[in-house]
Amino acid sequence: xxxxxxxxxxxxxxxxxxxxxxxxxxxxxxxxxxxxxxxxxxxxxxxxxxxxxxxxxxxxxxxxxxxxxxxxxxxxxxxxxxxxxxxxxxxxxxxxxxxxxxxxxxxxxxxxxxxxxxxxxxxxxxxxxxxxxxxxxxxxxxxxxxxxxxxxxxxxxxxxxxxxxxxxxxxxxxxxxxxxxxxxxxxxxxxxxxxxxxxxxxxxxxxxxxxxxxxxxxxxxxxxxxxxxxxxxxxxxxxxxxxxxxxxxxxxxxxxxxxxxxxxxxxxxxxxxxxxxxxxxxxxxx
Amino acid sequence: xxxxxxxxxxxxxxxxxxxxxxxxxxxxxxxxxxxxxxxxxxxxxxxxxxxxxxxxxxxxxxxxxxxxxxxxxxxxxxxxxxxxxxxxxxxxxxxxxxxxxxxxxxxxxxxxxxxxxxxxxxxxxxxxxxxxxxxxxxxxxxxxxxxxxxxxxxxxxxxxxxxxxxxxxxxxxxxxxxxxxxxxxxxxxxxxxxxxxxxxxxxxxxxxxxxxxxxxxxxxxxxxxxxxxxxxxxxxxxxxxxxxxxxxxxxxxxxxxxxxxxxxxxxxxxxxxxxxxxxxxxxxxxxxxxxxxxxxxxxxxxxxxxxxxxxxxxxxxxxxxxxxxxxxxxxxxxxxxxxxxxxxxxxxxxxx
Numbered sequence: 001x002x003x004x005x006x007x008x009x010x011x012x013x014x015x016x017x018x019x020x021x022x023x024x025x026x027x028x029x030x031x032x033x034x035x036x037x038x039x040x041x042x043x044x045x046x047x048x049x050x051x052x053x054x055x056x057x058x059x060x061x062x063x064x065x066x067x068x069x070x071x072x073x074x075x076x077x078x079x080x081x082x083x084x085x086x087x088x089x090x091x092x093x094x095x096x097x098x099x100x101x102x103x104x105x106x107x108x109x110x111x112x113x114x115x116x117x118x119x120x121x122x123x124x125x126x127x128x129x130x131x132x133x134x135x136x137x138x139x140x141x142x143x144x145x146x147x148x149x150x151x152x153x154x155x156x157x158x159x160x161x162x163x164x165x166x167x168x169x170x171x172x173x174x175x176x177x178x179x180x181x182x183x184x185x186x187x188x189x190x191x192x193x194x195x196x197x198x199x200x201x202x203x204x205x206x207x208x209x210x211x212x213x214x215x216x217x218x219x220x221x222x223x224x225x226x227x228x229x230x231x232x233x234x235x236x237x238x239x240x241x242x243x244x245x246x247x248x249x250x251x252x253x254x255x256x257x258x259x260x261x262x263x264x265x266x267x268x269x270x271x272x273x274x275x276x277x278x279x280x281x282x283x284x285x286x
Numbered sequence: 287x288x289x290x291x292x293x294x295x296x297x298x299x300x301x302x303x304x305x306x307x308x309x310x311x312x313x314x315x316x317x318x319x320x321x322x323x324x325x326x327x328x329x330x331x332x333x334x335x336x337x338x339x340x341x342x343x344x345x346x347x348x349x350x351x352x353x354x355x356x357x358x359x360x361x362x363x364x365x366x367x368x369x370x371x372x373x374x375x376x377x378x379x380x381x382x383x384x385x386x387x388x389x390x391x392x393x394x395x396x397x398x399x400x401x402x403x404x405x406x407x408x409x410x411x412x413x414x415x416x417x418x419x420x421x422x423x424x425x426x427x428x429x430x431x432x433x434x435x436x437x438x439x440x441x442x443x444x445x446x447x448x449x450x451x452x453x454x455x456x457x458x459x460x461x462x463x464x465x466x467x468x469x470x471x472x473x474x475x476x477x478x479x480x481x482x483x484x485x486x487x488x489x490x491x492x493x494x495x496x497x498x499x500x501x502x503x504x505x506x507x508x509x510x511x512x513x514x515x516x517x518x519x520x521x522x523x524x525x526x527x528x529x530x531x532x533x534x535x536x537x538x539x540x541x542x543x544x545x546x547x548x549x550x551x552x553x554x555x556x557x558x559x560x561x562x563x564x565x566x567x568x569x570x571x572x573x574x575x576x577x578x579x580x581x582x583x584x585x586x587x588x589x590x591x592x593x594x595x596x597x598x599x600x601x602x603x604x605x606x607x608x609x610x611x612x613x614x615x616x617x618x619x620x621x622x623x624x625x626x627x628x629x630x631x632x633x634x635x636x637x638x
Contacts, residue, residue, distance in 0.1 A: 030400075036403065036404070086588050087588055095403055095540075096540055096544055099541065099583065100582075101580065102580070103580035103583070104581060106576070107580070108574070111573070111574040221408075257419060259415045260419060262415050263412055263415050263416055266408050266411055266412045269408055270405060273401060273405050274396060274397070274405075
């Protein structure tokens with residue numbers, strides 16, 4: 001029993017780190033462009049499908065890990081230019097445009113890749129004994145990858161010129177414009193970066209989840225919960241909330257069904273939304 | 287003849303056309319399309335509930351499927367449990383959905399825009415997952431089926447939904463009644479309060495409108511519309527299923543409302559009609575027609591944010607307005623932006 005609780009908690013931690021990566025993408029897109037990206041879960045799904053396709057056709061998972069996020073960067077830039085930027089003036093309607101986008105992405109994947117769910121073999125086989133249970137090595141690697149990319153993201157945001165520009169535009173686009181920052185390009189890049197992060201999360205998660213055109217539908221609500229509970233646009237809060245929620249769901253799952261766990265976290269999220277609309281950690285970082 | 291007359295004439299033509307559907311379509315050998323027409327009428331009410339909130343009060347709800355689902359289960363469960371008749375079951379469905387809208391609306395309308403959209407999705411997801419896990423009551427994905435009671439029983443005369451024509455007229459009656467009621471509401475002082483809040487909630491509060499209560503009233507009415515839609519759909523399909531409570535159904539309703547034209551009373555009917563007809567025509571030829579639906583949605587938001595109804599209103603104005611000289615034309619342009627169709631697009635920009 002104890003082992004089960006432990007395994008579910010560790011699983012939660014692994015998922016939490018991956019979700020944190022995806023949710024951060026959602027969060028920077030919202031913080032900078034004011035766009036609620038309903039298609040974000042489908043970007044994640046594209047990552048899992050892309051990871052599987054590239055890894056099986058080239059035989060190298062590591063190549064997929066390098067290539068697929070780059071494809072995401074390009075895809076994100078194209079989508080931002082074609083779909084998001086023309087509708088930015090009607091910020092709330094971007095929920096509708098991204099919903100349309102989500103339909104297109106899902107249906108295209110179903111048309112090209114097929115409707116059947118598949119599983120991907122882990123690139124690193126084997127298990128390690130971990131506090132009395134045999135735990136898959138790849139899951140631990142996935143958590144480490146996700147953590148490394150999270151650190152890299154925050155370093156990029158805080159230590160590079162482009163990262164500083166992103167923070168500046170997020171803070172005050174008008175002042176940023178007067179300082180000569182190319183706001184439109186920075187916004188475009190931010191959307192592309194957010195998309196790439198979702199695809200990256202998808203590649204990392206591909207070996208530990210089912211790969212099909214609907215995966216994004218399950219992941220999207222979870223990412224939103226992390227973003228809301230962490231505080232819309234509060235990036236550190238998003239990471240903390242994602243990990244906390246995933247571990248919490250893992251623990252609740254050990255005593256009851258997964259659906260009940262999901263209901264508990266959704267209810268928790270609505271309370272946060274109503275009582276502290278700027279997130280659980282507001283004040284700590286603002 | 288003016289644009290107002292043309293509009294009244296168009297509505298009369300529309301009603302006659304709707305009444306004639308069960309006679310005209312089978313005459314062309316398209317009996318199957320009568321049930322499609324029934325489906326369009328039913329779904330248009332769900333789109334109308336989105337439209338009431340988005341187009342008249344300025345709240346984008348992504349969770350109307352919840353009240354649709356409650357309406358469905360209200361009908362199915364009450365018929366299975368108490369063996370009630372058609373009209374009581376319909377009423378139970380609508381009331382249950384309205385109560386649910388009241389209970390969730392008390393919290394939801396405290397928020398606006400992004401936050402409102404998110405919390406409506408969250409609420410619908412909570413009850414979706416709850417319905418999925420309570421398989422004993424709701425049947426989960428498979429749902430619960432029931433045999434619909436007769437609509438009317440007078441001695442020998444018995445009207446049942448088994449007959450497609452009767453079913454169509456019963457649905458048409460209920461749906462038209464809903465549209466008439468909505469029209470009365472949006473043209474009443476309450477409707478003016480809706481629009482005032484949509485345009486600027488702070489100013490509305492300053493002139494003495496209770497913004498929270500007005501939004502809550504609108505939310506409950508929208509819930510009742512969605513519930514009516516769900517209740518009718520339960521009778522139409524003879525079952526209720528939790529899968530209709532998922533946020534994709536809500537999203538579809540938003541798409542219908544936007545394509546039809548948010549902020550126009552009959553917009554949702556045209557939006558739902560156009561896209562359902564499109565689905566029926568194209569899905570048999572092309573399995574992945576949803577790609578086109580997604581593209582249409584994006585294009586409408588980009589190029590015609592006032593939807594089909596907006597385009598229709600523009601056409602009417604173009605046909606019945608003399609071409610004025612320059613200052614008058616600018617004046618007319620301003621007025622057009624401030625009037626019916628333009629408002630929906632305008633609020634959406636306003637609220638950033």
